[in-house]
Amino acid sequence: MSVLARSVGNAFRNKIRTAAVVAVLTVAIGLALAMLVANQAVGAKVQELNASVGTVLTVNPAGGQGFEGGGEPLTAEQAAKAATVPNVTSVVGTKALRMRTETTTASGTSGTTQTQGGPGGGPGGQAATAVTTNLTAAVDAGTLGNRNNTSNGTGNGATGNAAGPNGTANQTQPAFSLPITATGIEAEVDSTGKALNITSGTGLGDYKAVSGKALLGTTLAEKNKLSVGSTFTINGQTFTVAGTFDAGTAFGNNAVYLTLADAQKLANLPDELSTMIVTVNSMENVDSAKTALQAALGSDKADVTQGQRNLETAVSSLNSVKGISLVAFIAALATAGLIILLIMVMLVRERRREIGVLKAIGAPNRTIGLQFVLEALVLATLGSVVGAVVASFASGSIASALISTNTTTTAGTGQRGAGGFPGGGAGFPGGGPFGGAQQLLTSVTASVSPEILAAGVAAVFGVAIIGALVPALLTARIRPIEVLRGE
Amino acid sequence: MIEVKDLVRQFKSGDRTIKPVNGVSFELGKGTLASIVGKSGSGKSTLLSLLGALDKPTSGDVIVDGVSLAALPDTKLTEYRRRDIGFVFQQFNLIPNLSAVDNVMLPMEFAGVRKAARSARAKELLEQVQLDPEKHGRRINRLSGGEQQRVAIARALANEPKLILADEPTGNLDEQTGEHIIALLSSLSRDHNTTILVVTHDRSLANKADRRFRLQQGRLSEEASRQRVAAPAS
Known part of the structure; x- marks a missing residue:
């Protein structure tokens, strides 16, 4: 049985606890991914506006x-x-x-x-x-x-x-x-x-x-x-x-x-x-x-x-949303890392005797550390998979909620832009050639692309590794004689 | 060849200094089955920890095939435990969520033995310790105490160590199973030419060893040796 197989096995030792940990991780990772998706969507919109309209x-x-x-x-x-x-x-x-x-x-x-x-x-x-x-x-x-x-x-x-x-x-x-x-x-x-x-x-x-x-x-x-x-x-x-x-x-x-x-x-x-x-x-x-x-x-x-008078406000709001989503992404990511850190610290303490035995029979510190890091990654993978599913459903509404709470004032300004050129209904708005800030804001589409998802999951894995490294390093400090002295 | 020279291990307990091992010296040749008896707290487990490089002596040295443990860094001591030492514990100390075979394979995995080779050897060792082949794939917590101790002995033999240190190997077993385990250790030391040092407070078990030591207040004395009597390992 390889270190990886052992880590996977260890991750499922206590199925109820694993389910609870994965559920908590799912919330944190799902939120992180949703925030990343919202951040990217808003960022792309800001870039588009800056590139074409705003100037x-x-x-x-x-x-x-x-x-x-x-x-x-x-x-x-x-x-x-x-x-x-x-x-x-x-x-x-x-x-x-x-x-x-x-x-x-x-x-x-x-x-x-x-x-x-x-x-x-x-x-x-x-x-x-x-x-x-x-x-x-x-x-x-x-x-x-x-x-x-x-x-x-x-x-x-x-x-x-x-x-x-x-x-x-x-x-x-x-x-x-x-x-x-x-x-x-x-x-x-x-x-x-x-x-x-x-x-x-x-x-x-x-x-x-x-x-x-x-x-x-x-x-x-x-x-x-x-x-x-x-x-x-x-x-x-x-x-x-x-x-x-x-x-x-x-x-x-x-x-x-x-x-x-x-x-x-x-x-x-x-x-x-x-x-x-x-x-x-x-x-x-x-x-x-x-x-x-x-x-x-x-x-x-x-x-x-x-034309971008209203858009300046829109871009400002979007930038605000972008900033908030970035902070929320980092916070959710840090939370996921903290959860992993605490869980792994708990597991290390719980398995002190086992770690001592592994050391007594000649396991190098790096092998034991790697085993715990891999176990953390197994939990992070499970959390990421479920979190990605959650994010794919929730990112749109989360982005909308973020935008709507940050653009209350912009919405009023945007309404003034309606009307204009006579025709079948649409037209150049009176305030300029664009349909107003609110229209631009609501046109932000938060879609979960594989690239964003991969980047988010990579970040989660990075944080999971960091979170697991601390307890993994703790295992190196466990002296087998101390845990086996109870014999 | 194991050579122990004037080994001392002392601890501080408040203002007092305790010396569970106080100037212990002895030598053990290859293939010897030796026993150490002594009362609880006499320092038997501490001595075993020093021999197995789980603990470092306050002074003195353990020399294994000419290599001084005192001179080795931690990484080399880990390697020493992996290659030259096999541990058998009173409470077995097997990994509970792994099967019998997986437990025996562990030390070989740490030693870098390829998967196919370690799997074959693990099964061979489990057969040698007479564990029913049907139970090779069973999880440890589904085996009896005697079966678990057999798995522990097979694990101790995995990397063909020079020295097996058994700390109260029959302490958690009934008398009959204990007899079987001692007989098994005896035959293994003979068949594998492995030095085995058994710590026990059970006089009848200690008497089955080639060489018998008594540890009292940290000091070791050898009792009269006996001629090895072959015993069936079952």
């Missing part, structure tokens, strides 16, 4: 944003000027197009005319240009869309037909169809500056050149039965689907991305930009960069918004 500034024409408002459009010259502002690492220009399906616009020829800037055509803002396409929107108008359509005259619905030169007042109203957003981009990012999640095909290659290629949202591609290599038209010009992307929302997936040059060409507005996405080198420099950018571009020419 992004959005520049809109002064007085305008998206398809709303007025003012003068941004230019390539302003983009070049923005790039020279200290701490700015990149400037990505976008050109937004609002696309109407050809069948809808055909029912009232005036619609096209009016949405191209006509005052009656709704918020046909300076920044966006309306074009036609053979694509059908993937989002149904529904109650919200129709209500918005009625209230602000978006598109070529009732208002458009009534005002059009060829339209008649009593003409049958066409079914309202939501517009599809097409955005020209200078890099593989969405209109908020976040990297596009391409799910099939490839990107557009050189985003600064005319390519005749497009990226479609997954639901838009499905709705129109398009896949990579398929073609569709915008203003009669054929575009090839280079890939599809998943924006994560139904609204976001009802969109098309083109190269900036293609979008400007379609709009026949070279050098004109709808927005600029400015990335700053670190969150600490965002405020100063924003001020410098505003000064450089002029407050009468451009509005610089800091």
Whole structure:
């Protein structure tokens, strides 16, 4: 019988006690693993926010944003000027197009005319240009869309037909169809500056050149039965689907991305930009960069918004949760180590005579010590296995509980971000291009990955070894004559 | 060859100094079965602990095949116990959650003997001490006292030691089983040419030894030796 076999046998000598020890270890190890999972999930989220969102500034024409408002459009010259502002690492220009399906616009020829800037055509803002396409929107108008359509005259619905030169007042109203957003981009990012999640095909290659290629949202591609290599038209010009992307929302997936040059060409507005996405080198420099950018571009020419205002609070809360989960992980780990230490000390005291006998028959100290360390590892393994199962079920709720208790104030701030762009329900929030802190926080997913689990279990084993080393070293101090003297 | 030279072990007990072993000297040749008798507290177990390197003498020396134990560090003393000494205790001191075979295999495992070899030798030794083969795989706590002592003797023989030290080996056994154990030790010392030193307060058992010693107040005296009488080991 080897040392390992003997250790396993010893671990199960007293089954009731072993079960009790494993149960206690399970709680400690399960909590430790759950905290580690929460820590990693929150850490990843913070990293993601810091990397993509937290350092992004959005520049809109002064007085305008998206398809709303007025003012003068941004230019390539302003983009070049923005790039020279200290701490700015990149400037990505976008050109937004609002696309109407050809069948809808055909029912009232005036619609096209009016949405191209006509005052009656709704918020046909300076920044966006309306074009036609053979694509059908993937989002149904529904109650919200129709209500918005009625209230602000978006598109070529009732208002458009009534005002059009060829339209008649009593003409049958066409079914309202939501517009599809097409955005020209200078890099593989969405209109908020976040990297596009391409799910099939490839990107557009050189985003600064005319390519005749497009990226479609997954639901838009499905709705129109398009896949990579398929073609569709915008203003009669054929575009090839280079890939599809998943924006994560139904609204976001009802969109098309083109190269900036293609979008400007379609709009026949070279050098004109709808927005600029400015990335700053670190969150600490965002405020100063924003001020410098505003000064450089002029407050009468451009509005610089800091999309992550709410996110700063969110990131701060997440960092707080991350810190708490790390402390809790260490505490739970230390508790597991302490439990093992105390149990093994108790076992060593209980088996003093046996240790004395082993020494009397020639067992080296290291063999006896190893036997106790292995026995501790057997207990730790059992605790880890059950603890991992517990953690896999509990980590999500523990992470949620941690986040909810730490973001009460953030939640209120986050609510302000809702609403915005008229459409089928979702939209750019009023407070910036992001859905608010609370939405970000609730999107933290604590999933137990094998890597995190392995790291956690390795840490548990490390602590178990440390916890078992002390009693193992104690065995070296046991003198056989002292325990056998009772003969 | 075991040579004991002027061995002294003293303890402090309050203001008093106790010398359970006080200037003990003797020699034992290979294959000798020797006994030490004495009253409780006369120092028999202490002397055995000194010979088995479980304890260190205050002065004097134990020399085994020319090697002085006094000069050996702890690691070498552990090795000495592993290779050259076999212990048989009154309370058997077997590992309770292991089987008879596993208990006998333990000293061989510590000596680095391969698993197959130690398993075969353990079974062979258990047969030599006449433990029913059906009981080889039984846990110790399911064996009788006599069977446990047989396992303990087999364990003591595992690494073919030069010296077996038996401390009251029949103290926990009935008279008949005790007789069997002594007969077994006697035959083993003869067959294996192993020196066996038995400490007992049982005069009848001590009389079966080749050489008989008496320990009184820490001092050892040899009684008249007897011719070895072969006895069946059962």
